[in-house]
Amino acid sequence: xxxxxxxxxxxxxxxxxxxxxxxxxxxxxxxxxxxxxxxxxxxxxxxxxxxxxxxxxxxxxxxxxx
Numbered sequence: 001x002x003x004x005x006x007x008x009x010x011x012x013x014x015x016x017x018x019x020x021x022x023x024x025x026x027x028x029x030x031x032x033x034x035x036x037x038x039x040x041x042x043x044x045x046x047x048x049x050x051x052x053x054x055x056x057x058x059x060x061x062x063x064x065x066x
Contacts, residue, residue, distance in 0.1 A: 014054040015062060021048050028052060028059065 019034065020027035026042045027034050043060045046052055051062040 016052055016059070018042075018046060018048055018050045018052060021046070026059070 014030060016028035016030035016035075018026055019029050021039075021042075023039065025036050025039055026046070027036050037059065041058050042052070043058055046059065046061050052059040053062045
Protein backbone atom coordinates (compact mmCIF):
# COMPACT_ATOMS: atom_id res chain seq x y z
CA UNK A 1 0.00 0.00 0.00
CA UNK A 2 1.51 3.37 -0.90
CA UNK A 3 1.21 6.46 1.31
CA UNK A 4 -1.34 8.18 -0.96
CA UNK A 5 -3.98 5.55 -0.09
CA UNK A 6 -3.53 5.65 3.69
CA UNK A 7 -6.20 7.71 5.43
CA UNK A 8 -5.41 9.65 8.57
CA UNK A 9 -7.39 8.84 11.69
CA UNK A 10 -6.42 12.14 13.33
CA UNK A 11 -9.44 14.11 14.53
CA UNK A 12 -9.14 17.58 16.05
CA UNK A 13 -11.78 18.41 18.65
CA UNK A 14 -12.43 22.10 19.34
CA UNK A 15 -13.62 22.64 22.89
CA UNK A 16 -14.51 26.00 24.38
CA UNK A 17 -16.35 27.66 27.24
CA UNK A 18 -19.36 29.95 26.80
CA UNK A 19 -18.41 33.31 28.37
CA UNK A 20 -21.29 35.39 27.02
CA UNK A 21 -24.64 34.46 25.54
CA UNK A 22 -27.37 36.72 24.19
CA UNK A 23 -30.07 36.75 21.51
CA UNK A 24 -27.62 37.57 18.69
CA UNK A 25 -24.33 35.83 19.49
CA UNK A 26 -22.22 33.78 21.87
CA UNK A 27 -18.66 34.43 22.99
CA UNK A 28 -16.63 31.25 23.34
CA UNK A 29 -13.22 31.05 24.99
CA UNK A 30 -10.98 28.56 23.18
CA UNK A 31 -7.34 28.14 24.24
CA UNK A 32 -7.27 31.64 25.75
CA UNK A 33 -8.80 33.30 22.68
CA UNK A 34 -12.37 34.61 22.54
CA UNK A 35 -14.41 34.11 19.40
CA UNK A 36 -17.85 35.52 18.69
CA UNK A 37 -20.25 33.21 16.87
CA UNK A 38 -23.80 33.79 15.63
CA UNK A 39 -26.42 32.34 17.96
CA UNK A 40 -27.69 30.19 15.05
CA UNK A 41 -24.42 28.20 15.34
CA UNK A 42 -25.05 27.38 19.03
CA UNK A 43 -27.36 24.58 20.18
CA UNK A 44 -30.46 25.75 22.06
CA UNK A 45 -29.61 23.82 25.24
CA UNK A 46 -26.28 25.63 25.76
CA UNK A 47 -26.06 27.91 28.83
CA UNK A 48 -23.57 30.49 30.09
CA UNK A 49 -20.52 28.71 31.53
CA UNK A 50 -21.06 25.48 29.60
CA UNK A 51 -18.19 23.67 27.93
CA UNK A 52 -19.03 23.26 24.26
CA UNK A 53 -17.62 21.28 21.37
CA UNK A 54 -17.82 21.98 17.63
CA UNK A 55 -20.01 19.29 16.05
CA UNK A 56 -19.45 20.20 12.40
CA UNK A 57 -22.42 22.52 12.03
CA UNK A 58 -22.95 23.96 15.50
CA UNK A 59 -21.51 24.29 19.00
CA UNK A 60 -23.07 21.70 21.33
CA UNK A 61 -22.79 21.14 25.07
CA UNK A 62 -19.84 18.87 25.90
CA UNK A 63 -21.21 15.83 27.68
CA UNK A 64 -18.17 13.60 28.22
CA UNK A 65 -15.03 14.07 30.29
CA UNK A 66 -12.59 13.36 27.43
